[in-house]
Amino acid sequence: MPYVITEKCLGERYATCQSVCPVECIHAGDYKNETFMIIDPDVCIDCGVCLPECPIGAIVSSVDESPQWAQVNKELTAAFKGSPKPTVRPPNEAPHKATNKLVK
Numbered sequence: 001m002p003y004v005i006t007e008k009c010l011g012e013r014y015a016t017c018q019s020v021c022p023v024e025c026i027h028a029g030d031y032k033n034e035t036f037m038i039i040d041p042d043v044c045i046d047c048g049v050c051l052p053e054c055p056i057g058a059i060v061s062s063v064d065e066s067p068q069w070a071q072v073n074k075e076l077t078a079a080f081k082g083s084p085k086p087t088v089r090p091p092n093e094a095p096h097k098a099t100n101k102l103v104k
């Protein structure tokens, strides 16, 4: 069961998760007019390396934890795949949205 990127990533996209993924299944794009990232559910090997890399805790470790966003990740995969890698934000940089908090 793949890992899933959730709503918290919308408009934040630190992109620190992308470089650690051993199978390069994290892809960038825009969703609802905001920056976003998705995990390709068909390629993710459930290694868990990405989860602690997200400064705001936007990644969950199973579809069951966020079925709605799992569906979004799946649906956006084809469109996001092959897009250029975004610039990585410093992980200690404050989130753009007041609703998000640094988790480490």
Ligand code: SF4
Pocket (backbone or CB within 6 Å): 005, 008, 009, 012, 013, 014, 015, 016, 017, 018, 036, 037, 053, 054, 055, 056, 057, 058, 059
């Ligand atoms: S590190 Fe977190 S906020 Fe940044 S792109 Fe990955 S999931 Fe989104």
Ligand code: SF4
Pocket (backbone or CB within 6 Å): 003, 020, 021, 022, 023, 024, 025, 026, 039, 043, 044, 045, 046, 047, 048, 049, 050, 051
């Ligand atoms: S769990 Fe592993 S394979 Fe899946 S997206 Fe995260 S780093 Fe990549």
